[in-house]
């Protein structure tokens with residue numbers, strides 16, 4: 343992604359390997375400032391994933407891949423490193439895909455680079471295929487952040503939006519703020535600003551209003567795990583958007599690379615859902631916003647049943663809901679995807 347800091351524009355990935363360490367844009371510091379977090383051992387990489395310094399399913403996978411390359415370079419116990427990284431975030435399937443890829447490829451730095459480059463190339467293809475769904479003057483709703491920050495480059499849901507904009511289509515993006523961690527207002531909006539794409543940040547509970555008023559033509563979201571029957575997990579609140587889109591006759595697409603598809607699970611009920619700390623809900627950017635004594639429940643993801651999905655935008659093309667068998671065949675044949 344191109345980032346402009348103090349008038350100077352440079353191309354940056356969200357995560358990379360440099361000077362025997364894993365480096366990443368610290369997403370907790372955005373949009374206030376671009377700061378780099380440096381991890382010099384497995385514990386620091388695991389900390390970055392757990393604490394959401396880096397987040398988004400494909401970016402979590404790439405970070406874990408580099409984390410394992412780092413563990414090998416530093417002669418750490420690889421089994422322990424695998425165990426520690428596997429236990430950081432349970433929902434994002436890319437994490438497990440990346441760990442399996444690194445196991446098969448000897449935990450080398452070269453393999454981690456390959457993994458990162460593959461994910462980047464595939465996210466660009468998602469953009470090229472997904473661009474076909476976007477017309478001039480489309481008004482698109484997205485939830486959470488599924489941009490370059492969440493993928494390493496390009497994005498999943500934001501990749502078609504980026505491509506459409508670069509082709510000169512006039513588009514407007516409605517960005518759900520995405521409580522409690524505000525990935526929409528702090529990260530998606532920041533990426534859209536960097537790219538010069540017109541957008542409105544809306545409160546999470548405002549999307550029904552805009553859909554019903556005819557202000558949204560298309561919804562595109564990312565995914566943390568998509569299973570055999572097409573059910574998928576994504577940031578909490580996605581399910582509501584999908585139901586509302588169907589109610590209002592608006593196409594609802596899920597954009598994700600093959601590494602997010604988990605065909606070992608039959609349906610969405612089997613997806614492990616991470617529950618995060620109560621403070622994320624009871625506080626707003628670190629300031630208590632609820633009575634002392636009130637408790638909270640804080641699932642980080644929800645599952646949207648396949649019947650609400652119009653189609654899946656992948657690097658292999660766009661697949662209509664209910665037609666994942668042909669996609670499974672392509673993923674099974676893809677050497678990079680073998681676990």
Ligand code: MRU
Nearest residue numbers: 397398399486488492564565577
């Ligand atoms: O908790 P997060 O911020 O890691 O959740 C991220 C999401 O839900 C994204 O929509 C998903 O990972 C797709 S990212 C390309």
